[in-house]
Amino acid sequence: MDLHHFLTPPAETARRKGPYDRIVTSSRVRLARNLREAPFPGWGKKQDRIRILEAIRPAVATLPEMKESFFETMDTLSTLDKQILVERHLISREHAAKGVGSGLVLNREETLCFMINEEDHLRMQALRPGLQLRQAWAAIDQADSALEKRLDYAFSPELGYLTACPTNLGTGIRVSAMLHLPGLVLAEQINPIIQSVNKLGLAVRGLYGEGTEALGNVFQVSNQMTLGESESAIVERLEKVLAQIIEHEENARATLLEKKTKMMFNHIGRAYGILANAHSISSKETMNLLSLMRMGVDVGLFPGVDRALVDELFILTQPAHLQKQHSEKLSAEERDLLRADMVRERLKSVSRPIPKSPGAVDAGLDKAEK
Amino acid sequence: MLCCVCKEKEATVHLTQIAGDKMQKVDLCEECAKTKGVNDPTGFSLADLLLGLGASQEIEQAGGGAEVKCPRCGFTQADFKKAGRLGCPDCYKTFSDALEGLLKTMHKGTRHVGKVPESLRQSRDLADRLKTLQKKLAKAIEAEDFEEAAILRDEIKQTTVRLSSPAAT
Numbered sequence: 001m002d003l004h005h006f007l008t009p010p011a012e013t014a015r016r017k018g019p020y021d022r023i024v025t026s027s028r029v030r031l032a033r034n035l036r037e038a039p040f041p042g043w044g045k046k047q048d049r050i051r052i053l054e055a056i057r058p059a060v061a062t063l064p065e066m067k068e069s070f071f072e073t074m075d076t077l078s079t080l081d082k083q084i085l086v087e088r089h090l091i092s093r094e095h096a097a098k099g100v101g102s103g104l105v106l107n108r109e110e111t112l113c114f115m116i117n118e119e120d121h122l123r124m125q126a127l128r129p130g131l132q133l134r135q136a137w138a139a140i141d142q143a144d145s146a147l148e149k150r151l152d153y154a155f156s157p158e159l160g161y162l163t164a165c166p167t168n169l170g171t172g173i174r175v176s177a178m179l180h181l182p183g184l185v186l187a188e189q190i191n192p193i194i195q196s197v198n199k200l201g202l203a204v205r206g207l208y209g210e211g212t213e214a215l216g217n218v219f220q221v222s223n224q225m226t227l228g229e230s231e232s233a234i235v236e237r238l239e240k241v242l243a244q245i246i247e248h249e250e251n252a253r254a255t256l257l258e259k260k261t262k263m264m265f266n267h268i269g270r271a272y273g274i275l276a277n278a279h280s281i282s283s284k285e286t287m288n289l290l291s292l293m294r295m296g297v298d299v300g301l302f303p304g305v306d307r308a309l310v311d312e313l314f315i316l317t318q319p320a321h322l323q324k325q326h327s328e329k330l331s332a333e334e335r336d337l338l339r340a341d342m343v344r345e346r347l348k349s350v351s352r353p354i355p356k357s358p359g360a361v362d363a364g365l366d367k368a369e370k
Numbered sequence: 371m372l373c374c375v376c377k378e379k380e381a382t383v384h385l386t387q388i389a390g391d392k393m394q395k396v397d398l399c400e401e402c403a404k405t406k407g408v409n410d411p412t413g414f415s416l417a418d419l420l421l422g423l424g425a426s427q428e429i430e431q432a433g434g435g436a437e438v439k440c441p442r443c444g445f446t447q448a449d450f451k452k453a454g455r456l457g458c459p460d461c462y463k464t465f466s467d468a469l470e471g472l473l474k475t476m477h478k479g480t481r482h483v484g485k486v487p488e489s490l491r492q493s494r495d496l497a498d499r500l501k502t503l504q505k506k507l508a509k510a511i512e513a514e515d516f517e518e519a520a521i522l523r524d525e526i527k528q529t530t531v532r533l534s535s536p537a538a539t
């Protein structure tokens with residue numbers, strides 16, 4: 001099956017709604033599992049990995065929620081398709097680098113995704129738009145409970161689920177949320193926030209996960225410890241911290257609007273100006289400017305403009321997505337030209353931001369809140 | 371008694387260290403004790419000293435000696451240092467001593483709290499129940515309540531059977 005026909009069109013993805021999606025773009029819960037009778041993928045031989053893939057894949061296929069699913073081995077997927085999956089946050093960059101003996105199973109709604117032979121034999125994740133950690137945990141817990149009847153998991157009563165890396169040992173759970181925090185970045189409050197979140201034993205990462213930059217002011221917050229704490233306790237702890245971060249971000253935006261109105265309007269106005277008029281623009285610059293525009297929409301500076309317009313561009317302007325829209329192989333320079341063309345075209349219908357008096361801005365905030 | 375480092379002079383410094391449930395003893399002469407930094411309690415660790423001496427294999431394993439190899443997958447301590455990943459699920463048993471400290475710094479606890487596969491949970495519940503019943507039985511016997519003891523004995527028998535044949539549960 002062609003991946004491109006299977007994946008939800010970006011226009012539709014950008015319209016998915018969830019609680020607090022002004023700030024929380026998505027929630028994810030991932031579980032790491034391994035089979036008892038085989039070496040971990042990184043140490044096993046090719047034959048071991050193929051055997052594991054052939055054991056896990058049919059088990060996953062029997063799940064009712066995976067009825068209409070996409071399955072492909074990593075050696076048959078093109079580099080471009082793998083990159084598209086990374087840009088959609090459906091697989092890790094590590095998994096994209098895998099070949100023979102690794103595979104991927106994805107459901108139609110793109111809410112469940114199974115990576116076979118990534119770092120562990122099985123890494124399964126549930127995804128939800130907005131802040132829905134509990135729902136994501138419930139979904140993946142259910143899938144895992146069904147799978148344990150068919151797969152002989154490596155489990156020790158003392159150490160829990162055994163994983164290739166000791167950092168995932170125990171529950172094998174990684175609970176995470178993607179946050180859009182332009183207010184905290186602009187107010188220069190992001191570093192102390194990251195530090196205090198780290199102190200609580202949580203990790204803060206960039207847009208594409210481990211070891212990546214926070215492009216477009218998007219940060220990923222997740223638990224680090226997996227042993228000695230139950231799954232529900234981890235979910236709860238993360239929920240509490242996220243609620244705090246959301247509040248800080250809202251406060252930062254409100255304070256900027258009230259006390260640094262000119263600075264805020266200047267950033268958003270310039271972002272719009274460049275995006276609507278550039279003839280060559282890099283992916284990084286596009287993301288950073290779209291982030292500011294998204295905040296502009298949130299605080300009511302672009303009346304009548306749907307956030308989905310910005311979110312769709314966020315997906316479409318990434319390198320692999322841009323390449324996919326053109327048949328010939330593009331160089332980075334050519335991509336920058338085509339990206340600028342696309343953004344200009346899409347922003348044709350968007351009027352320039354309308355600065356408001358502080359009172360009117362408050363009204364805008366309230367409206368956006370609903 | 372001779373010093374266990376130089377094996378020449380008479381040992382006058384005797385050290386005992388208890389780590390977990392293991393006791394280690396070292397006997398040193400004045401001179402060797404000084405060179406090994408024994409007089410400075412902050413800079414001295416008996417385990418390091420023993421490892422440096424190339425002591426018995428058992429101690430070396432406890433300290434995570436480089437030669438430990440997973441009998442199942444052939445993974446070594448050196449491989450772990452290089453990759454930061456383990457070779458197979460059995461490696462957790464093979465390198466349990468070396469991993470213990472690491473897990474302590476990495477995680478909230480060193481014992482799993484959380485989801486347990488259903489099949490295992492059933493047998494764990496049965497094992498817990500068995501323990502409770504046995505305690506009750508001991509109490510009943512002590513109280514010379516033989517009627518109660520007979521009932522408990524039957525229940526223990528049943529639970530034991532169920533525990534040994536998971537298919538029946």
